[in-house]
Structure formats: structure tokens, C-alpha cells
Amino acid sequence: DGGITQSPKYLFRKEGQNVTLSCEQNLNHDAMYWYRQDPGQGLRLIYYSQIVNDFQKGDIAEGYSVSREKKESFPLTVTSAQKNPTAFYLCASSQAVVGGNEQFFGPGTRLTVL
Amino acid sequence: SQQGEEDPQALSIQEGENATMNCSYKTSINNLQWYRQNSGRGLVHLILIRSNEREKHSGRLRVTLDTSKKSSSLLITASRAADTASYFCAAHTGGGNKLTFGTGTQLKVEL
Numbered sequence: 606d607g608g609i610t611q612s613p614k615y616l617f618r619k620e621g622q623n624v625t626l627s628c629e630q631n632l633n634h635d636a637m638y639w640y641r642q643d644p645g646q647g648l649r650l651i652y653y654s655q656i657v658n659d660f661q662k663g664d665i666a667e668g669y670s671v672s673r674e675k676k677e678s679f680p681l682t683v684t685s686a687q688k689n690p691t692a693f694y695l696c697a698s699s700q701a702v703v704g705g706n707e708q709f710f711g712p713g714t715r716l717t718v719l
Numbered sequence: 720s721q722q723g724e725e726d727p728q729a730l731s732i733q734e735g736e737n738a739t740m741n742c743s744y745k746t747s748i749n750n751l752q753w754y755r756q757n758s759g760r761g762l763v764h765l766i767l768i769r770s771n772e773r774e775k776h777s778g779r780l781r782v783t784l785d786t787s788k789k790s791s792s793l794l795i796t797a798s799r800a801a802d803t804a805s806y807f808c809a810a811h812t813g814g815g816n817k818l819t820f821g822t823g824t825q826l827k828v829e830l
Contacts, residue, residue, distance in 0.1 A: 705811030
């Protein structure tokens with residue numbers, strides 16, 4: 606059953622704590638992405654990775670960190686430096702194709718800071 | 720920054736009617752994609768139109784692209800209650816596979 610999974614579905618954290626969101630794909634895609642979505646808004650790119658062991662900052666990388674040690678995994682850490690972390694986080698993956706390609710999305714993780 | 724701006728922000732129609740959503744973007748694109756999102760879920764890819772294409776069809780979906788006006792439209796024909804969702808355009812603008820998403824149109828199809 607191919608796809609992209611995110612866990613957990615809901616996550617609660619206290620202020621000042623770091624938290625890591627999981628993203629796994631078995632689609633053999635080279636590229637992976639993390640987006641943040643706030644209520645009634647579009648998606649904003651946090652980080653992306655086009656190949657293992659390499660990643661780049663997106664538009665809103667401050668307060669977040671990522672790693673890409675395996676092709677199928679791209680975890681996102683929300684650090685205590687992120688001022689307003691409560692949001693819906695979406696992970697996606699795609700084939701790295703010149704000219705661009707469709708992205709496949711996971712079901713999302715809703716993070717709430719208490 | 721948001722590349723795409725969608726219009727209208729919200730749309731309510733009766734089942735069987737057509738729904739049209741518009742997207743405007745700011746810079747040159749390689750392709751323009753449309754996605755659908757049901758409430759609280761991930762996005763699902765609907766259709767991709769390349770910068771050298773003007774129109775594309777997929778089932779009940781029709782997408783047009785006008786690069787001179789930097790705009791695209793998504794038409795859903797013979798809408799169904801199950802089409803109720805948010806629809807986003809996303810612009811692919813340069814190297815790599817980054818997409819820049821619009822703010823979305825919330826479509827409600829009533830029985």
C-alpha cells in the first residue's frame with residue numbers, strides 16, 4: 606500500500622518544548638517537503654529536500670529544523686524558538702523532475718501548544 | 720509569500736451547477752497545479768497544466784491557463800455534494816520542485 610504517512614495525527618506540547626513530527630513515504634520519491642497551514646490560509650513552505658543528506662530552507666524556516674538521513678524519511682522538529690507553532694503541518698513528496706511534478710501529501714499533523 | 724491569489728474566497732452552489740474558481744499569480748511559471756483539500760485532511764492533486772498549454776481536461780474538471788494575464792481557472796461541471804472542499808492553485812516557478820500555494824477557494828455544494 607504505497608503512500609505517505611505522518612504521525613501523530615494530533616500533538617500537544619507545552620511552551621518551551623521541542624517536538625518532532627514524523628513523515629515517511631514508500632513512493633521512492635527523491636523530493637520531500639514540509640508545509641505549515643494556518644486556519645483559512647494556504648500552505649507555506651518550511652523546508653524541502655531534493656535528495657538524501659541535503660535540504661533547503663523554505664519561506665518560513667525560522668524555529669524549525671529537519672534532517673534527511675534516509676530517502677523515505679523527513680522528520681520536522683518544531684523548536685522552542687518558533688513563536689507561534691500551533692498549526693496544521695503537512696508533509697509531501699514528489700519525483701524530482703525537471704519542469705516540476707505533482708506532489709503527494711500525507712494526512713497532516715495538527716500541533717497545539719498549550 | 721503567496722504566489723497565487725484565488726477568487727472567490729468562498730463559493731456556494733447547488734448540486735448540478737458548475738463551479739468556477741480563478742487563480743492569479745505573480746511571476747513566470749513552469750506549470751500551474753490545482754489541489755483539493757477536504758476539511759482537516761491532506762491535499763490531493765487534481766490536475767497540472769504546463770506553461771505551454773492553454774487548456775486541459777480531466778473528467779468533470781477543466782483548467783485553463785492564460786500566461787499573458789498570469790491567471791488560471793478551474794471549472795468543475797455538474798457539481799456534486801462530494802465536491803465540497805477547499806481548492807488551491809499552486810505555481811511551480813523555478814528550479815527544484817518547490818510549489819507556491821494560493822490562499823484557496825472554499826466550495827460548498829448543497830443538495
